[in-house]
Amino acid sequence: MTIYDELVARGLIAQVTDEAEIKELINAGKATFYIGFDCTADSLTAGHFMALTLMKRLQMAGNKPIALIGGGTTMIGDPSGRTDMRKMLTKEDIDHNAECFKRQMERFIEFGDGANQAMMVNNADWLLKLNYVELLREVGACFSVNNMLRAKCYEQRMEKGLSFLEFNYMIMQSYDFYHMFQTIGCNMQFGGDDQWSNMLGGTELIRRKLGKDAYAMTITLLTDSQGNKMGKTAGNAVWLDANKTSPYDFYQYWRNVGDADVMKCIRMLTFLPLEQIDEMATWQNGRINEAKEILAFELTKMVHGEEEAVKAQNAARALFSGGGDAAADMPSTALAAADFTDGAIGLLDMMVKCALAPSKKEARRLVEQGGVEVNGERAADPTTRFAADAFAGEGLILKKGKKVFHRVVTE
């Protein structure tokens, strides 16, 4: 099976500019493609994950990936699909974030100077040097404002107001492609489907300025059965950085996807052979949880390594199915002597300390509603206090709700 057919079979392709050409290019390993990453945070998220796996798939097929860090474009802010303006970041923040991204990407794709080894570039290197008038003269005539205003990525902002700053994002992104096409032979751009109009801006610019063809392809956005973007819990991103989202939590995120979304995720995100996936798709209801475990394990393994994945899986099994002592891998907090008053600590204070509740009021509510267990016993009294020696040995196991476990020990 060719790489292109595989991408189609996995449901990864959303839109392409020229199917026949792209097919030939990537099947033959002749594409030098880029994917841009806005560096608004110091870690990549589960939302970027699919892009990373796509880079890996294409690299394995012999194509050369370019990871473009948006050091320059981040200073403008992509308005696509947004209803509010992004916060402006300082140059220092952006540089720091770019550095963090690179470390994480190295887990997935191989960087180097070889023919199909990946390279990383930062568009700050050329965008920040641009001169306004020169830029206008160079590319300004190639963009039709009429068309830009019709672009889907600005649609939502047209209702609320779009600043000129953000309006220029498309031009910057197009310029990136144009620049890399000339300097490093980048002939294809990949990106999320929400980037489609920005990407077309680039191919159009190249065609107009250089009379040459460049290609663009978008990846299906990973949404759940309700149409929400995946990779977020309660509005917070699921991070790839173990310090921001622990391997256990990462595992749990995927372990808990809805029934309707499991097979889709396995198909799009894992590297399991398609035949195996097709077979899994025929599994009966009872085995849906098995499929979820496979999904969670595979993804955790890719992001955090096999060892962490095994630990996360064992911990999850022990906590939810009983038995085993792998619960040692659950998140934990060590209390300092200063957290104790008269040799004891209150239940509510302890919960806040462990970040199981943002405030004591919230902690109290949880206890009163029967959502808290200590060492397997429901804690019904918010005034309960625990003496320091209660934490001896394994410490205390706090449980919030059905799924959140936390070990509390003393320093």
Add this chain to the structure above:
RNA sequence: GGGAGAGUUCCAGAGUGGCCAAAUGGGGCAGACUGUAAAUCUGUUGCGUAUCGCUUCGGUGGUUCGAAUCCACCCUCUCCCA
């Protein structure tokens, strides 16, 4: 540049002198039911040394016994005209 309007809690959006920590919906969290799923139902959703106190309604001042609500100035945004 001229004119009109808007800024309320996580979001949307009521509230136009005291009964307002602020309706309603969404989202979140917890409980029940389950399969660590979905759907449904229930409770809850500013903070606290807790039948009371404290801090919130763009910002700063002011009027008043009392202000999200009235006044002044400022900031931000939207719309119409240029």
